[in-house]
Amino acid sequence: MxxxxxxxxxxxxxxxxxxxxxxxxxxxxxxxxxxxxxxxxxxxxxxxxxxxxxxxxxxxxxxxxxxxxxxxxxxxxxxxxxxxxxxxxxxxxxxxxxxxxxxxxxxxxxxxxxxxxxxxxxxxxxxxxxxxxxxxxxxxxxxxxxxxxxxxxxxxxxxxxxxxxxxxxxxxxxxxxxxxxxxxxxxxxxxxxxxxxxxxxxxFESALMERVYFDLLRLLSNCMDKDNALLVAFGFSFADEHILDIIHRALRNPTSQLLIFAYSAANVTGFSDKFAQNRNVTIVGPGTGPSIDFKSFNSILRAIVPDGGVPQ
Structure with missing residues (x-):
């Protein structure tokens, strides 16, 4: 957008x-x-x-x-x-x-x-x-x-x-x-x-695309299995059942964390329902403020970098 x-x-x-x-x-x-x-x-x-x-x-x-x-x-x-x-x-x-x-x-x-x-x-x-x-x-x-x-x-x-x-x-x-x-x-x-x-x-219209798809999903799973893995999600609904299943399994790793930025309050409710059984999921919503669009998402990320990531 x-x-x-x-x-x-x-x-x-x-x-x-x-x-x-x-x-x-x-x-x-x-x-x-x-x-x-x-x-x-x-x-x-x-x-x-x-x-x-x-x-x-x-x-x-x-x-x-x-x-x-x-x-x-x-x-x-x-x-x-x-x-x-x-x-x-x-x-x-x-x-x-x-x-x-x-x-x-x-x-x-x-x-x-x-x-x-x-x-x-x-x-x-x-x-x-x-x-x-x-x-x-x-x-x-x-x-x-x-x-x-x-x-x-x-x-x-x-x-x-x-x-x-x-x-x-x-x-x-x-x-x-x-x-x-x-x-x-x-x-x-x-x-x-x-x-x-x-x-x-x-x-899957071809065996080739099926193989590539599951290879890349396996890569996602392996990344989440690493100690202290952090997955930041933005602009994704988790409506893809294959990806949602992989994330649910990956969150069994107690050191992994899923941080979701929700565009609206309605999205917060949807994400809360999807991950109700997981304690290592944090959902950041806009509250009563404006929606979290790409620009505001970037400003949040920028705040965690020393000096805003600007070369001194």
């Missing part, structure tokens, strides 16, 4: 069509939804000067700079200078924001070690890499802060390569082109090129 409106009831509407046996209209609704997102991201990557795009991008830049400042405060090698950003969004605002922060290293999970060509393949093992820099005179090494971007529902910058691998779309986000909306086969083919977990009960 405000560049992209919230998804609303799109998943329920698509599911209703599928349950009624109307898969053709369900596919068409999914394609229209994705294409609308793609159009916004084409404008984002092209640097179109529009207020909603600029405002949203500014919030993401601020967010990444805060997380980077938190990691910078880790002065020894006992704790890795890494933060994991899990998102179910398809858009590229995080990637675009990172490109505006020269000191931020964003690891999106693609193997770019090859010096020839640009056929970068998705390799989740890359999330376990740590990056160090040494001085040219002394042997002292320092770990560089790295933000791992883990897009559990896929991305508009991902392409299915013969349905065997996922590769990075080096030419940026593209639209599906002149797809005949009255041809069900053409609509299915347009959807099949996207490496996305579609918003419906029939989430």
């Amino acid at each position: 405000p560049a992209i409106q919230v998804a609303g009831n799109i998943e329920a509407e698509i599911n209703s069509l599928l349950i009624g046996g109307n898969s053709e209209d369900a596919n068409l609704m999914a394609l229209d939804f994705i294409e609308e997102l793609a159009e916004t991201n084409v404008d984002l990557l092209a640097g179109v000067d529009e207020q909603p795009l600029n405002e949203t991008l500014s919030n993401y830049v601020d967010f990444l700079s805060i997380v980077d400042a938190v990691l910078f405060e880790r002065k020894n090698i006992l704790l890795p200078r890494q933060a994991n950003i899990f998102t179910t969004n398809y858009d590229l605002f995080l990637e675009k924001a990172a490109s505006k922060l020269p000191n931020v290293t964003l690891n999106d999970g693609f193997d770019r070690t090859s010096a020839v060509g640009s056929r970068y393949l998705f390799s989740p093992a890359r999330y376990f890499d740590r990056t160090y820099r040494s001085g040219n005179i002394t042997d002292r090494i320092a770990e560089l802060p790295v933000l791992n971007l883990i897009k559990v529902h896929g991305s508009l910058s991902w392409i299915r390569d013969a349905d065997k691998d996922i590769r990075f779309a080096s030419n940026g986000v593209t639209l599906s082109g002149n797809v005949s909306k009255i041809d069900p086969a053409a609509v299915r083919a347009a959807l099949a090129t996207r490496a996305l977990i579609l918003p419906n009960l029939r989430k």
Whole structure:
């Protein structure tokens, strides 16, 4: 928000069509939804000067700079200078924001070690890499802060390569082109090129996407199993049953903590119901004040960094 409106009831509407046996209209609704997102991201990557795009991008830049400042405060090698950003969004605002922060290293999970060509393949093992820099005179090494971007529902910058691998779309986000909306086969083919977990009960259109989805969810579970793990949640409803189940299991780790920022008082009630059995969940709501939007969320995070994370 405000560049992209919230998804609303799109998943329920698509599911209703599928349950009624109307898969053709369900596919068409999914394609229209994705294409609308793609159009916004084409404008984002092209640097179109529009207020909603600029405002949203500014919030993401601020967010990444805060997380980077938190990691910078880790002065020894006992704790890795890494933060994991899990998102179910398809858009590229995080990637675009990172490109505006020269000191931020964003690891999106693609193997770019090859010096020839640009056929970068998705390799989740890359999330376990740590990056160090040494001085040219002394042997002292320092770990560089790295933000791992883990897009559990896929991305508009991902392409299915013969349905065997996922590769990075080096030419940026593209639209599906002149797809005949009255041809069900053409609509299915347009959807099949996207490496996305579609918003419906029939989430997995391919074994490849199913495998990637559960690999990334396993990564979320492993992160939460670490001692003193902290998961900060913002802008997420926990409506995805797979993710909710994993979080519930992970919270059995008594040292883990889930900190949820709720947009409104109504959201506080919903989160309280979902996590009523967990004692290691804290929900921050707006109370009688204004809603907790992205800008106010950033201001809260900024307050925990010494000197606001501003270089002295």
